[in-house]
Amino acid sequence: MPRPTPRKRRAPHDIIMEILKLAKKGVKKTDIMYKARLSFDMLEKYLSALKEADFITEEFGIWKTTKKGLHVIKACEICQRFIKEVT
Numbered sequence: 485m486p487r488p489t490p491r492k493r494r495a496p497h498d499i500i501m502e503i504l505k506l507a508k509k510g511v512k513k514t515d516i517m518y519k520a521r522l523s524f525d526m527l528e529k530y531l532s533a534l535k536e537a538d539f540i541t542e543e544f545g546i547w548k549t550t551k552k553g554l555h556v557i558k559a560c561e562i563c564q565r566f567i568k569e570v571t
Contacts, residue, residue, distance in 0.1 A: 497560065500539075503530055504557050507540055507549045516547060 502520045511519075517527045531547065534540040539553035549557070
């Protein structure tokens with residue numbers, strides 16, 4: 485019987501990027517949780533940190549990436565492209 489492949493752990497910056505991208509157009513907390521494959525506790529931890537850093541806001545249950553958060557996405561994408569070129 486073949487062994488299941490182990491799940492690769494995601495780096496925190498990958499999770500942050502995924503949350504910020506999901507929230508670009510506004511999204512409910514539960515949608516972020518399921519689409520980003522996070523437990524409720526992990527979701528709360530990340531949303532709290534992102535909100536405190538002013539990368540994401542919440543209004544009437546809808547989470548949306550801020551202008552500052554959009555700049556973070558762009559900067560991370562530039563870094564990812566650079567890393568691919570170097571490696």
